[in-house]
Amino acid sequence: SAVISQKPSRDICQRGTSLTIQCQVDSQVTMMFWYRQQPGQSLTLIATANQGSEATYESGFVIDKFPISRPNLTFSTLTVSNMSPEDSSIYLCSVDQGLGLGIYEQYFGPGTRLTVT
């Protein structure tokens, strides 16, 4: 399975500031995904990032608030902009690993725990 690392692992930020989260994979992957896990809640997909093209955002998430970069096949960043306390969450990146015959498994990074004060 793919090994995924994220930086930072946690941060405490002031409202109104921005934080950029990095995601690094140990192999080349086509698609990378960014999820949010609000306190005590399930995971919600923010966007899908494909190398060389703009990210595709899910309903309720916009590029101005969560800009994403995907400069190559092993790396992506998610920025949480103009933060408010409601942005306090765990942010996770994930990647697909194809097993053949149209079967995929999705693996997750360890997450970035963000607290906005």
Next chain:
Amino acid sequence: GDSVTQMEGPVTLSEEAFLTINCTYTATGYPSLFWYVQYPGEGLQLLLKATKADDKGSNKGFEATYRKETTSFHLEKGSVQVSDSAVYFCALRPQGAQKLVFGQGTRLTINP
């Protein structure tokens, strides 16, 4: 739209008890189904999966069977251990899609 519903938590059991965590789904076509586990302070780990009807996924003593007729994928383990204490998420991958749709998670605590 596609959705996953898990049994309400938290669930508390004694060591060596039998575990069932219910999961039902709504989806068109033939989604793939997954169970993920999140241990305290850690990220999400894939526990098991099933990609077609009647498939049984299994790992670490856990198992779940893809039941198309009841749209269910219940997680079971015959004898739980304290180390199984974690949050368990049921998820589906819609047919032809890449994103995962997660249930709300079930927190499991096993007491010695």
